[in-house]
Amino acid sequence: MHKAGDVVIGGIFAIHFFSVFPDLSFTSKPQQPTCHGFDAVGFRRVQTMAFAIDEINRNSNLLPNVNLGYSLYDNCYKLQTAFRAAISLVSGQGEQFILDETCVGTPPVIGIVGDSSSTHSIAISSVLGLHRVPMVSYFATCSCLSDRQKFPSFFRTIPSDAFQVQAMIQILKRFGWSWAGLLVSDDDYGLHAARSFQSDLAQSGGGCLAYLEVLPWSNDPDELRRTVDVMKKSTARVVIVFAHERNMINLMEEVVRQNVTGLQWMASEAWTAATILQTPDLMPYLAGTLGIAIRRGEIPGFREFLLQMLPDLHHNNSYGNGMVRQFWEFTFQCRFTPPPAGWVEAGGSICTGQENLDDVETELLDVSNLRPEYNVYKAVYALAYALDDMLQCMPGRGPFSGNSCGSLKELEPWQLIYYLEKVNFTTTFGDQVSFDKNGDALAIYDVMNWLWLPDGRTKVQNVGEVKRSVFKGEELTIDEGKIFWNFESKKPPRSVCSESCPPGTRMARKKGEPVCCFDCIPCSEGKISNKTDSMECTSCPEDFWSSPKRDHCVHKKTEFLSYHEPLGFCLTATSLLGTCMCAVVLGIFIYHHSTPIVRANNSELSFLLLLSLKLCFLCSLLFIGRPRLWTCQLRHAAFGISFVLCVSCILVKTMVVLAVFKASKPGGGASLKWFGVLQQRGIVIVLTSVQAAICTTWLVSASPTPHKNIQYNHDKIVYECAVGSTVGFAVLLSYIGFLSILSFLIAFIARNLPDTFNEAKLITFSMLIFCAVWVAFVPAYVSSPGKYADAVEVFAILASSFGLLLALFGPKCYIILLRPEMNTRKAIMGREIQA
Secondary structure: EEEOOOOOEEEEEEEEEEEOOOOOOOOOOOOOOEEEOOOOHHHHHHHHHHOOOHHHHHHOOOOOOOOOOEEEEEEOOOHHHHHHHHHHHHHHOOOOOOOOOOOOOOOOOOEEEEOOOOHHHHHHHHHHEEEEEEEEEEOOOOHHHHHHOOOOOOEEOOOOOOHHHHHHHHHHHHHOOEEEEEEEEOOHHHHHHOOOHHHHHHHHOOOOOEEEEEEEOOOHHHHHHHHHHHHOOOOOEEEEOOOOHHHHHHHHHHHHHHHHHHHHHEOOOOOOOHHHHHOOOOOHHOOOOOOEEEEEOOOOOOOHHHOOOOOOOOOOOOHHHHHHHHHHHHHHHHHHOOOOOOOOOOOEEEEEOOHHHHHHOOHOOOOOOOOOEEEHHHHHHHHHHHHHHHOOOOOOOOOOOOOOOOOOOOOOHHHHHHHHHHOOOEOOOOEEEEEEEOOOOOOOEEEEEEEEOOOOOOOEEEEEEEEEEEEEEEEEEEEEEHOOOOOOOOOOOOOOOOOOOOOEEEEOOOOOOOOOOEEEEOOOEEEEEOOOOOOOOOOOOEEEEEEOOOOOOOEEEEEEOOOHHHHHHHHHHHHHHHHHHHHHHHHHHHHOOOOEEEEEHOOOOOOOHHHHHHHHHHHHHHHHOOOOOOHHHHHHHHHHHHHHHHHHHHHHHHHHHHHHHHHOOOOOHHHHHHHHHHHHHHHHHHHHHHHHHHHHHHHOOOOOOOEOOOOOOOEEEEEEOOOOOOOOHHHHHHHHHHHHHHHHHHHHHOOOHHHHHHHHHHHHHHHHHHHHHHHHHHHHHHHHHOOOHHHHHHHHHHHHHHHHHHHHHHHHHHHHHHHHHOOOOOHHHHHHOOO
């Protein structure tokens, strides 16, 4: 289609689906390829460019006194045809175009609108870039075309696939789809999209690809069957397709044959609005599809322009009339004269040229959803505004060498590129048009959804938009309430390789599989994860422990021998019982201090012994309750001194018994002078002072302190008293043990003395109990954890104290209280005579 003008803009469009190339015999001039399969939508894009140029020519404010023309070619979806068209446009071979002898003047075309294919645009721009001829594509989205070094003269009014991929990823994140399959066409459009998708998806952490398959251009049944088998076997419920309508037609035939349902399709802009796929046979499979669509626009007056189109019955090829005639025959199913042989006989009608377009349903007149057409419209205006800016240049103030300006008579395409890079205007629809440093337009897409109505009709509705913001990056807006989901639940499907790991677990990748496939491993004790899909479990602070669900830290349980628990309560009660018993026995002895049995058993040492036993019982209370600094320091000192005082009294009593027995023998009276009252007191004081010195040294050098022990139980804090110096504790116990053994040995020697002094037998028995208890204490104490170590020590104190109390004072209290007749001098002397 051609239209003359002062300046001509070229255009390359896809108006036929297929092309047939003649056989090359190399013996005659080859015939031109023939195109088949008229595309009314492609023809509407052609008419959009014709309308835009007509509208500009009627606009007195834009390019006044300049008449724009156009030269439009059909690429028939073939690279060879598209390339030949581009070369014809820039060389002027397609028209009667003659430059003057100096080869200066207006070039054949100042720029080209097209091509729709990324592969075509790459090939054409590689050549046009060498000559700096601007090319503005309305449909080529390959991100590779943003490379300014390779394609210095390429511009586009459609966003790059780099942004489309990001938009897809935003939608995946919005619905939680981390596991998806990707199908791409076997061309630059699909393969570059695949590379961008893989890298951007990995960087965003938004998910993984379950599979990546390349769709063949030809209808290869084996390859299509294999691809659909992969889709069926995969657990991914979301399928993203970066391909063309032709690829989808072939693929869906196999999908229908294998009856693959339950998939959520996501469409690239190449087939989002493909009406050829919105058929009753395919909607059970494709209904609910979410797609990225080119920004919809409105072109006022465009429908009226289309309705004015009529074929010229007399001039078949003038001004594109041949293309109009093809459209007319396709729309009204008629033929212009002369018709093909047999056409009339077969019942075909003859075209009159007066048919009314309003009487037929044709996609050409559907201007309610103009998307690629709107981009064509903006591309034409971008070239027009760039040319207008150049022509308004003031001589001497121009941007070129010597401050010169470009002129219409000596126009060079590279001059137009300068202004095209700076173009900035707003369409009647309200959209701003400008290009960034890579020649890319403002990044904005509509999000579409394929709605399947109850009456069987289909509708592609707008459910949101995604645009790039300088400050916020990719910004997605979706009205989820409007989306039609083709599932029984009427909700978005789940598409994940592995379900999210709940709090309390961590993700563990499966070997050899994508990062989205993982196992959920529960956090170990003492560690938690408090959010979904945690990569690692974090350790709780020292005083905290993990909850049973491992999703938060809780304060560790504190453990010590408490007064409130049964064990602590029983030990406390036993200690107080022992103390009271000592007080009672002491009261009995004081009350009966003048009786022979009290006087015969060294009453002063007995009183002191009862006092020391009372201290032994009371010191056990220091081991119960939460350890404090003063209780830790006092407990072992009180324990050590009390028991040494007790054992010292027993030792002196035993020595006195032995001395009295020796004094009763001839020549043994001298032994009693060494064990008088003062000597007895002195020995007790000296022996006790030694223990006091040991305790003082221990407390000064390495004092026991409260300690939080977490070694016994990781989930508990055991409050205990650290002994500070193990040597000090060992010396304290050893000294008590030494005195105990010494007392036992002396009492054992005196066990066979006359019955009058039978206290030696009681001392022997009591010290035997005492030593047995403390010998058993050591291994029990060492092996007991936490509070039970304190309980063992308290038990040993109480057991040994009760042993001494009952063994030494039990028989005497029995005689005093229950056998008073035995508590007389006569009875004691009688027993002595009987002995």
